[in-house]
Amino acid sequence: MSEKPLHTLDPNNWAQSHADYLFNYTITRVNNEDLAKDIVQETFLSALKAKDNFKGLASERTWLISILKRKIIDYYRKINSKKGKAEVRMDFYEDGENKGKWIEERAPSSWGNEAEMKIENAELKSAIDTCVDFLPEKYRMVFLLKTVENYETEEICNELGITPSNLWVIIHRARHQLRKCLEENWFAK
Amino acid sequence: MSKFFINCDEATAICDKSQYKEATFWEKFKLSFHLFICKKCGLYTKQNAIVTKVCDKHLHKNECNHKFTEPEKIKLQENISKEVDK
The missing domain is CATH 1.10.1740 (Rna Polymerase Sigma Factor; Chain: A)
Structure with missing residues (x-):
């Protein structure tokens, strides 16, 4: 049967x-x-x-x-769940009257007028690769799926079991760290 | 409706979201207003657009051409087959 x-x-x-x-x-x-x-x-x-x-x-x-x-x-x-170990350092005051404002020494500084032109430089590839490698793994995974593999927000959330607001906090932190890293290692050099 | 005045943390979060074209109209409106009064976030916004261009240009999709070596495959199959026979 x-x-x-x-x-x-x-x-x-x-x-x-x-x-x-x-x-x-x-x-x-x-x-x-x-x-x-x-x-x-x-x-x-x-x-x-x-x-x-x-x-x-x-x-x-x-x-x-x-x-x-x-x-x-x-x-x-x-x-x-490995808390604390791999957190990104935030750029803003976390509490008090300055809550949410830039911490002075972590605020963006000018990249000069040639920043746009420097994008084409092939050596920039190794700078961005290094900066991405510095991201804590839990941020790097989400950042790459969203930015490079172009997955939909919903798809990533389903795959990793996170909420969209988790995802945007992760992207926010990852991009802050990347900006800072590129500034220190490339644009402000 | 949520508040109109946002701080720098919230403003840059919207800016990050808008790199993926997923910020809402109201969010973008609050961000534009914040940018009128905050130079640092203005700089962040400008640089964030550059970060996006850098990623588009220099980070590449997985090419899907990763392979196990043949010896690795044989070993892997051995490990599987060992369990099949159990």
């Missing part, structure tokens, strides 16, 4: 069939090769444990990706 499922699992070919695809999916989000490889392996192992839940309605790859997505959320939660 039982109908034959549309799709079946073939774990003995997983590495060959899906590893690179999952690897690329992961690295876009975590930005670190070794870590991405570990997450891919964990995904396969979790998938095996859950293989009885596979109904054969979606393709093998789609099913693996859904497990991978949960792994990425878990990873993001883990780094997100």
